[in-house]
Amino acid sequence: MANEEYEPLIVGFCCNWCSYAGADLAGVSRLQYPPNMRIIRVMCSGMVHPNLVIDALTKGADAVIICGCHIGDCHYLEGNLKAENRKEAIELMLEDFGLEPERFRLEWVSASEGPRFAEVMKEFTETVRALGPSPYKT
Amino acid sequence: MITLTIDNKKVEVEEGSTVLQAAEKLGIKIPTLCHHKSLLPYGACRVCLVEIGSPGRSWVQASCVYPAQEGMEVRTNTERVQKSRRIVLELLLARCPDSPVISDMAREYGVEETRFTKKNDDCILCGLCTRICEERMGVGAVSFVNRGAKRKVSVPYDKHSPICIACGACEVVCPTNAVDLSEVTTNKPRPILSEYDMGMSPRSSIYIPFPQAIPKVAVIDRDTCMHYLKGVCGSCENICQAGAIDYNQEDQIEEVGVGAVVLSPGFEQFDPELKKELGYDRYANVISSLQFERLLSASGPYLGEILRTSDKKHPKRIAWIQCVGSREVDCNYCSSVCCMYATKEAIIAKEHQPDLDCTIFYIDMRAFGKGFDAYCERAKALGVRYIRCRPSSVKEVSATKDLKIAYSEEGGDITTEEFNMVVLSTGLRPPAAVRELAEKFDVKLNEHGFADTQGFEPVDTSNPGVYVCGPFAGPKDIPETVMEASAGAARAMALLKERRGTLITHKEYPPEKDVTGQEPRIGVFVCHCGRNIGGYADVPSVVEYAKTLPNVVYADDNLYTCSTDTQKQIIELIAEHNLNRVVVASCSPRTHEPLFRNTCREAGLNEYLFEMANIRDQCTWVHMNEPEEATRKAKDLVRMAVAKARLLEPLYKGSLKVNNDALVIGGGLAGMTAALNLADQGFKVHLVEREPELGGNLRHIHSLLSGKDPQEQLAAIIEKVHAYPNIEVYLSSEVSKVDGSVGNFKSTIKTGDRETEAGHGIAIVATGAAEYEPSEYLYGQDARVITQRTLDEWIAEDKAAIREAKSVAMIQCVGSRNEDRPYCSRVCCSQAIKNSIALKKMRPELNVYVLYRDVRAYGFLEEHYRQARELGVRFIRYDEDHKPEVAAGDSGLEISISEPILRTSLTIKCDMLVLSAAIISNAGADEVGKLFKVPLNQDKFFLEAHMKLRPVDFATDGVFMCGLAHSPKSVDESIAQAHAAAARAATILSKDEIELDATISEVIDANCDGCAYCIDPCPYNALTLFEYMYKGSIKKSVQRDAALCKGCGVCMATCPKKGIFVRGFKPEQLSAMVDAVLSG
Secondary structure (H helix, E strand, O other): OOOOOOOOOEEEEEEOOOHHHHHHHHHHOOOOOOOOEEEEEEOOHHHOOHHHHHHHHHOOOOEEEEEEOOOOOOOOOOHHHHHHHHHHHHHHHHHHOOOOHHHEEEEEOOOOOHHHHHHHHHHHHHHHHHHOOOOOOO | OEEEEEOOEEEEEOOOOEHHHHHHHOOOOOOOOOOOOOOOOOOOOOOOEEEEOOOOOOEEEEOOOOEOOOOOEEEOOOHHHHHHHHHHHHHHHHHOOOOHHHHHHHHHOOOOOOOOOOOOOOOOOOOHHHHHHHHHOOOOOOEEEOOHHHOEEEOHHHOOOOOOOOOOHHHHHOOOOOOOHHHHOOOOOOOOEOOOOOOOOEOOOEEOOOOOOOOOOOEEOOOOOHHHHHOOOOHHHHHOOOOOOOOOOOOOOOOOOOOOEEEOOOOEEOOHHHOHHHOOOOOOOEEEHHHHHHHHOOOOOOOOOOOOOOOOOOOOEEEEEEEEOOOEOOEOOOOOOHHHHHHHHHHHHHHHOOOOEEEEEEOOOOOOOOOHHHHHHHHHHOOOEEEEOOOOOEEEEOOOOEEEEEEEOOOOOEEEEEEOEEEEEEOEEOOOOHHHHHHHOOOOEOOOOOEOOEOOEOOEOOOOOEEEOHHHHOOOOHHHHHHHHHHHHHHHHHHOHHHOOOOOOOOOOOOOOOOOOOOOOEEEEEEOOOOOOOOOOOHHHHHHHHHOOOOEEEEEEEOOOOOHHHHHHHHHHHHHOOOOEEEEEEOOHHHHHHHHHHHHHHOOOOOOOEEEEEOHHHHHOOOOOOHHHHHHHHHHHHHHHHHHHHOOOOOOOOEEEOOOOEEEEOOEHHHHHHHHHHHHOOOOEEEEOOOOOOEHHHHHOOOOOOOOOHHHHHHHHHHHHHHOOOEEEEOOEEEEEEEEEOOEEEEEEEEOOEEEEEEEOEEEEOOOEEEOOOOOOOOOOOOOEEEHHHHHHHHHHOOHHHHHOOEEEEEEEEOOOOOOOOOOOOOHHHHHHHHHHHHHHHOOOOEEEEEEOOOOOOOOHHHHHHHHHHOOOEEEEOOOOOOOEEEEOOOOEEEEEEEOOOOEEEEEEEOEEEEEEOEEEOOOHHHHHHHHOOOEOOOOOEOOOEOOOEOOEOOOOOEEEOHHHOOOOOHHHHHHHHHHHHHHHHHHHOOOEEEOOOOOEEEOOOOOOOOOOOOOOOOOOOEEEEEEEEOOEEEEEEEEOOOOOOOOOHHHHHOOOOOEEEOOOOHHHHHHHHHHHHOO
């Protein structure tokens, strides 16, 4: 399945308070990571509806990642816990749609973790590259 | 101006520019080695070769020295250029085969090996060092000598230069690290070390002090900058594209008239160099706790990796030594925070390296704060080892640079262990400059140099109108610092209530254009950000692409979109093109969205008709080596922003009228203090007390270590409360019902059978706590066993039992720090110290024993602890696993205790046993919590919005807490927290209206079927289910309280029917962005 020519396209939802700021810090620190993800800023990781994730994947995104604040650090007290609870539901839906669970990822990145953000992006891009293109890709 | 073409792109440059400069303007990258923006063009290295002239009639030239000419045609990436550069690189590689810079550059051009004879030199003769020394520094200490093959950079006669100023510029500019300053001069260069990284990394003379600096701009260190020291260099002025360097800037002295002053100069770290025996500054791997904090930080010297200074290797074993510069003869106070920060550092270090062995050497584990003991237990569970011993010295093992520590753990044999790294938990000192500040403000300092404050006025100094907060008033943790900061503000606001709000100026905006029903007309502004974006992505092509997107009617690029003149242009362009949506593609909305939104408002557009594409921080800066990919991603990000912009709607911030009255629940010290301060600030207060009289727990306290008579103080406070016309006191009363939310609460106060309705804008919960009634140690069975509170009363009454006793024992932690109540009650150690000092002063012959687990005499209490020991009070430690046993006999009580140091059993006979009983939460806390829908923690104390940063706020807006209801604390801490709660409350009460966020949730009634899935997940209790009649039947729906909703969107992601959404983040808007990602 893995295709050398294939460049994965990843949709990322980053919470405004921690991980979007972490992504900014990766930039400020000039940490280089693969250019495969497109970030959509949301206020909280708990704001992302599972349908939005599934929609993105069934419309041809090779993977989706949601990044939020570390547990205990949520700007909205416990939005990230809600995101974590939904993770399971999303994984079940992936199974129904015949998608590998690795195509969805939930990660915690704080505003000060620029290096971690870059690491996560590198590692996730490689994982998705190894998976090959999404079966929904036209 | 002249126009030339580079790689088929036209560019206009000033006359006298070089081809390289023209290419740079276009964002075309040409490799260079000998080029430096602050030096004259030199043309030495030849890697910047380009092809000039039309195909067939062209020649190859060094672009850094070749002048740009009108109509000139330049190509930077032809086969001929590549070939020429390859040969140059091969020659350079032959000269410097070991230079990574050269071999990396060569590899980029496919040159892996050189065909020429290798020379094993480091220097490529680019002349940067000689030129910067001569041109910029005006010294000329290094220059070229010899000719031809023997040419080299050297100091005259190959001797150390007498004129070199050791500025180090030559070392810094050298591309191949060939310059060794010690070969140039015997003068030692003065290293400039980063203060932020605690000297563990270098910085330059012009620098941004720390990553989160506000404003985030560079500053010049005039003490090390060569321009200020010698009038030379000036490189930064040449390099700065924005022209922001102004060497003539002077300090400005401004005079401001103020009615109150709050001093918060903070603290300094104890200088660990003073502890020679612990090896700081002598041994590479002994560092201070603040240095260790930097090691843990992602922005630290090793980007968050824990590495040893000596060999940059990961340590496997780290030891912390506590009380370095605390609890000593010459500074006999406890720094209060070190036990916890060392524990935190150990936990985080183990998160970095799970196999790390962490050992903390301590005297007493002073985990006295809220949740601290539980945190220490967590550390122990993770394997952090605590050893009760203060090592006297640290020795280095010279071969490995490991460190040897000899210690004996409580009566055990002396053991020696080796560690790879030692962290000194340095204490807190008042800043050196504080004496001058104190003199200026006529503020008295205590013997340790901290501000002298009095028990009942914890933030007042000796000079009325001058207040203090934070560690300047004594070492303290973040929550207490934040509380005192608000307390200082409360005191100042009470003083200045007449002038409140008089300095506020409101900005005028033009009337807002109505865009409803209009087809979106989007303007896209793409920023070059100097070279930050334009240097890596092809900005003009992003602009051209933006023009092709639907509804985009205008697109252009700007050098700096955020500059003041560009803002003006945008306002004009909005009018000229009748734009009704604006997209800026530049940096991060987190920093610049407010600026551009303001621009929209100034153009008469609703500020929410704006969207940003982050093509710098999240694109060009992270894809610097992939210009094509960066350009493609920038286009995608612009397409996504435009897709969302098309669906943007004007949003409006709601507002709420505020009821300016306050409700304070609890008439103890904290409640009364808060009420008085609010009344002093001019607000009306309803003060509700369950008991028939005011005073709470303070009624039972008869003496304090500070020496003030608490009963006298209490009487004065109660009198003031009763006399205050602004304070309505409800005794023997309880709040039975609460409706509404921030700004507009309505409560029912029940006094007997009578019910009073009170409207209020905020509520302060000060419901206090109670003394635990012990079930252990014969309490309640034997009259000789009493609690500290009773002893305090007996001492005040000079009771016969005290006069007749021969021996008194006290047991600490009764009901605290156990399985049922895993927390520390914080005040019992000082109570025991206070009472034992009083007993010893009354009757020096009396034997007083204090049986303790850790003596938690934090801050300045340490001095009293010393005094007690000097007076002959005997402190005997016991382990949690070997609690004392008490037996009653006719002649007295007999206590058996297993003494850990002597490792034997002791028997203490006493006539009186005093139990330091825990502080437990009040029975009514649960009900109050339910009334306001605010949470309690597992210990049944109220849970604040943030343990460190919001210690008096509930997560629910408009409800605050203070005093023992929050956690056990001392009288002065309760007062500070009460003032803090009043200050926080006043931020709401002082307004006639509160502005609500525009980006909050909104219910679509038509879609909502009242399934109520969204209600429980809402972290702010902002949603309620309600029913109404619709077309003859009951319709269920959800109602959102605009004052409570924070716009987190948990409801939106929970709703299965698209019945609720967050404004500005509608499902359609997010979907449009997803679709835009996928339509590339």
